[in-house]
Structure formats: structure tokens, C-alpha cells
Amino acid sequence: MAHASPASRPFATLFLRLSPLIEVEIATFSTVDKATGVKRNQYSPEGNPVGNQQYDKVTGEVVDRSQVVSKIATEHGPVFVEDHEIESLFEIDPNSMTIRGYQPLTLIEDGTYVPNGTTLTVEAAKKKVGSKKVENKTGQQVLAGLLTAMEQEGVFALCEITTRGVPKPAALHPDGRLILLNFDDQVREPRPTVDVEVPDAAVQQIVNAFVKPNIINDPVDLTDVRSGLIQEYADEKAARGDFDAPAPVELAQRESSVGNNDDLMALLTASIAETVAS
Numbered sequence: 001m002a003h004a005s006p007a008s009r010p011f012a013t014l015f016l017r018l019s020p021l022i023e024v025e026i027a028t029f030s031t032v033d034k035a036t037g038v039k040r041n042q043y044s045p046e047g048n049p050v051g052n053q054q055y056d057k058v059t060g061e062v063v064d065r066s067q068v069v070s071k072i073a074t075e076h077g078p079v080f081v082e083d084h085e086i087e088s089l090f091e092i093d094p095n096s097m098t099i100r101g102y103q104p105l106t107l108i109e110d111g112t113y114v115p116n117g118t119t120l121t122v123e124a125a126k127k128k129v130g131s132k133k134v135e136n137k138t139g140q141q142v143l144a145g146l147l148t149a150m151e152q153e154g155v156f157a158l159c160e161i162t163t164r165g166v167p168k169p170a171a172l173h174p175d176g177r178l179i180l181l182n183f184d185d186q187v188r189e190p191r192p193t194v195d196v197e198v199p200d201a202a203v204q205q206i207v208n209a210f211v212k213p214n215i216i217n218d219p220v221d222l223t224d225v226r227s228g229l230i231q232e233y234a235d236e237k238a239a240r241g242d243f244d245a246p247a248p249v250e251l252a253q254r255e256s257s258v259g260n261n262d263d264l265m266a267l268l269t270a271s272i273a274e275t276v277a278s
Contacts, residue, residue: 002223004033012124012163014097018146024139026097028120028178037227046245047126083165094164098226099172102155108171108179113158118180122172128200136258150174202264209272 007029017023042050055062071078087094107113124139151174152158159178160167169181237243 002221004036007019007031007033009119010125012095012161013093014095014101014161014163016094016097016143018099018142022142024142025098026122026139026143027125028122031119031121031177037224046098046117086165090167092162094162094165097159097161097170098167099157099159100154100157102150103158105156105173108156108173113169113171115181116180116182118184120178121176122178123176147174147176163203199265202268205265205268205272209268209275 009029009179010027011030012028014026014028015023016026043049053062054065054068069080072081083094086189092098108115122143124136126133127136127139146157149174156174157172159170160171161170161180162168169183171179171181173179
């Protein structure tokens with residue numbers, strides 16, 4: 001499987017406090033290269049790139065980006081609340097990573113904590129000696145020792161990380177992954193489940209006919225091969241001067257075959273027979 005090159009520039013550098021006397025500077029790195037793939041950009045009818053222009057929603061006048069400021073709305077009007085004010089309010093340090101406690105890994109696996117989609121990796125940051133940066137051997141040992149201890153106990157470290165401003169919850173795994181988490185009040189309650197009874201014979205047919213024959217034990221190659229083909233197709237269209245928008249295509253109405261058959265066993269038996277015949 002082809003992967004993107006490892007990140008060379010840290011996402012953030014944080015100070016991890018293991019105890020009042022032990023603080024390790026760690027560097028976090030992104031695990032995903034989001035610059036890959038084919039992107040659709042915005043263009044005018046003449047083919048000129050279109051930007052996102054900011055404007056005053058009251059007057060309609062265009063506002064230069066350098067003049068745009070961030071404020072928090074209040075009943076008395078919008079006010080500035082800067083990162084240093086937030087840090088002072090909660091008595092926290094910027095670029096810090098605080099461990100709130102160690103918890104069983106099952107709390108991540110069972111969905112008690114919900115990742116927000118950002119996964120980083122951590123390593124001991126290099127230390128500056130004179131004008132050079134060198135490996136921090138002690139920092140590496142402290143971090144490796146912590147991760148090894150967590151692995152032995154089957155736990156992750158529930159952390160609070162602060163780059164600037166608002167702290168964010170995160171889970172540090174024994175393998176060195178730092179997974180940012182959603183706040184509890186961001187997570188929606190699950191949709192109500194429907195209690196469905198399925199005959200044991202039907203479950204066994206699904207296992208034997210569909211699941212077992214298609215179990216894949218080795219990792220599947222998820223390399224993006226389609227983006228290159230899409231770009232090649234776009235290049236070919238441009239080369240032959242095809243710049244007009246294609247005619248819209250209406251999607252055909254689809255109906256589920258399951259919805260038209262009220263007999264589960266008959267549906268499974270017919271499907272299996274067709275699979276064997278083909």
C-alpha cells in the first residue's frame with residue numbers, strides 16, 4: 001500500500017506534564033495528507049478563478065480581509081475575547097497538554113468518547129543546543145516509558161490540550177496516536193433503534209453465503225487510483241477544447257429489492273441460488 005510521505009512540519013508543539021517535576025516537550029504531526037486527490041475549484045463563466053469575498057452583512061460593502069476581526073456576540077454587542085484572556089480565565093498555559101487521568105481503551109472502542117476526525121502522532125521534540133537542534137534522549141525515554149506503561153495497563157491518557165485559547169479534549173494512545181475528541185455536548189444522541197427479530201436460520205444463511213466467503217484477513221490497498229484517472233480525463237477534455245458544461249443527467253429512480261419482498265427466507269434462497277448460478 002502506497003502512503004504519503006511522513007509529515008516533516010509539526011502540527012503543534014506541546015509541553016506534556018507527567019508530574020510537577022517532569023515536563024516533556026513533544027511535537028505532534030498530522031497523520032493525513034489532505035492535499036491529495038482532485039479538487040473542483042470555483043470559476044466564472046469566462047473561466048476565471050473566483051474567490052470568496054467577505055462583505056458587511058448590514059451595508060453590503062466589501063470588507064478587506066485585513067480589516068476583519070473576530071468577536072463574540074453578546075446582548076450588548078460584539079466584544080473582543082482574545083486567546084490570552086481565555087487562558088487567564090481558566091488558568092491554563094498555552095501550548096500545554098495536561099493528563100486528566102488514565103482510562104481503559106474500551107471507552108474509546110465502545111464510543112463513549114467520540115473522535116472529531118483529527119488524529120496526530122506524538123514524539124519528543126528536539127532540544128536546542130547552541131544553534132543546533134538535537135535529539136532529546138531523556139525526553140524520548142520519558143515519552144516511550146509512559147506509552148509502554150499505558151500499553152501494559154491497557155489504558156489511554158485522557159488529555160486536555162491547549163495550543164492557544166480554548167482547551168480541547170484528546171486521547172493519547174499507547175501507540176503514540178493523539179486523537180482529538182468531541183465535547184460531550186457536541187455529540188448527538190443516537191437515533192432510536194428498532195427491535196427486529198431475525199430467524200436464526202436466516203442469520204446462518206447470511207453468514208455462510210455472504211460473510212464467510214468474503215472475509216479478507218490481509219489489509220486492503222486503499223490507494224487513491226481514481227484521482228489520477230479523473231485528472232487525466234479532465235486533461236483530455238481540455239486538450240480537445242471541450243470547455244462547455246455537459247448536459248445535466250437525471251438520476252434514475254431506484255427501488256430496493258428488499259422492499260418488494262416480504263419473505264426474508266425466500267429472498268435469501270433466491271439470491272444464493274443466483275450467486276451459485278453465476
